[in-house]
Amino acid sequence: MRAVALDAAGAARLVDRPEPEGAGRLVRVTACGLCGSDLEKLGGTTHAGAVLGHEVAGELDDGTRVTVMHRVPCGRCNRCRAGHESTCAEFALIRIEPGGFAERLRATHTLALPDALGELDGIWVEPLACVLRAADRVPRGRIAVVGCGAIGLLWVQVLQRRGDEVFVSDPRQERLARALALGATPAGGDAEAAVLTAHAGLEAALAALAPGGTLLVFASPAPAALDAVYRRELRVVGSRSATPEHFTAAAALVPELALPPVDVLPLDRFDEGVERYRSGASLKVAFVP
Numbered sequence: 001m002r003a004v005a006l007d008a009a010g011a012a013r014l015v016d017r018p019e020p021e022g023a024g025r026l027v028r029v030t031a032c033g034l035c036g037s038d039l040e041k042l043g044g045t046t047h048a049g050a051v052l053g054h055e056v057a058g059e060l061d062d063g064t065r066v067t068v069m070h071r072v073p074c075g076r077c078n079r080c081r082a083g084h085e086s087t088c089a090e091f092a093l094i095r096i097e098p099g100g101f102a103e104r105l106r107a108t109h110t111l112a113l114p115d116a117l118g119e120l121d122g123i124w125v126e127p128l129a130c131v132l133r134a135a136d137r138v139p140r141g142r143i144a145v146v147g148c149g150a151i152g153l154l155w156v157q158v159l160q161r162r163g164d165e166v167f168v169s170d171p172r173q174e175r176l177a178r179a180l181a182l183g184a185t186p187a188g189g190d191a192e193a194a195v196l197t198a199h200a201g202l203e204a205a206l207a208a209l210a211p212g213g214t215l216l217v218f219a220s221p222a223p224a225a226l227d228a229v230y231r232r233e234l235r236v237v238g239s240r241s242a243t244p245e246h247f248t249a250a251a252a253l254v255p256e257l258a259l260p261p262v263d264v265l266p267l268d269r270f271d272e273g274v275e276r277y278r279s280g281a282s283l284k285v286a287f288v289p
């Protein structure tokens with residue numbers, strides 16, 4: 001079958017590889033979303049041979065439409081019980097073989113999708129699950145969402161639905177306009193919490209916070225001075241990835257949301273999709289095998 005795998009230099013190559021074997025159910029991939037965490041692995045030499053992609057919309061042999069959980073916490077260890085499931089030792093195991101940028105994969109943890117979901121919309125379950133889990137760490141009230149990419153647009157809607165007043169900022173006007181069209185307001189200060197969804201933007205997030213406010217770090221941030229954390233007694237929390245419970249909640253919620261536009265490309269145009277995502281020309285890219 002065809003798949004996009006990293007070569008020894010970390011470049012993505014369309015390759016022919018054996019059908020996936022081993023544990024789990026066989027899933028025919030309908031589409032797989034490109035995630036910022038996939039980009040971090042491109043160009044590195046530590047993932048040679050790996051097939052990336054974990055935001056999967058797929059189908060089982062019997063026609064059931066599913067998404068897959070590529071990492072699953074044990075649910076019993078101290079890390080899990082403390083609510084930091086993504087740092088559980090078992091969470092490090094990858095549960096899909098080989099990965100989402102392939103025609104087929106095997107997955108030990110699949111989740112059936114609601115009928116109301118559009119054909120490719122299963123790609124949103126994993127990112128939305130991550131947002132839902134992180135939202136549990138965000139206090140209610142006036143919340144600043146920094147970065148209005150696809151993830152920022154999901155955040156706006158999740159926070160609005162629980163009754164928060166949502167402020168948004170993004171240096172790119174067309175992205176900001178999408179968030180405003182959802183009913184968010186342009187950046188205001190004095191926020192109870194700020195959600196950092198972009199690599200750049202830590203300073204903007206800190207500036208938006210009221211004294212004692214909470215910064216939620218939801219993307220790997222560029223270095224910035226943390227003086228404001230000291231001066232204004234801010235709280236900093238991180239959240240990464242999701243649990244099976246959040247996957248289930250996200251699958252039910254996806255049909256209710258205004259989903260950001262997706263550029264859908266075939267696997268043999270992988271590099272072009274990466275470039276579109278990196279340059280910001282696309283809010284979201286998905287590949288179909």
Ligand SMILES: [Zn+2]
Nearest residue numbers: 035037055127
């Ligand atoms: Zn992801």
Ligand SMILES: [Zn+2]
Nearest residue numbers: 074077080088
């Ligand atoms: Zn655990």
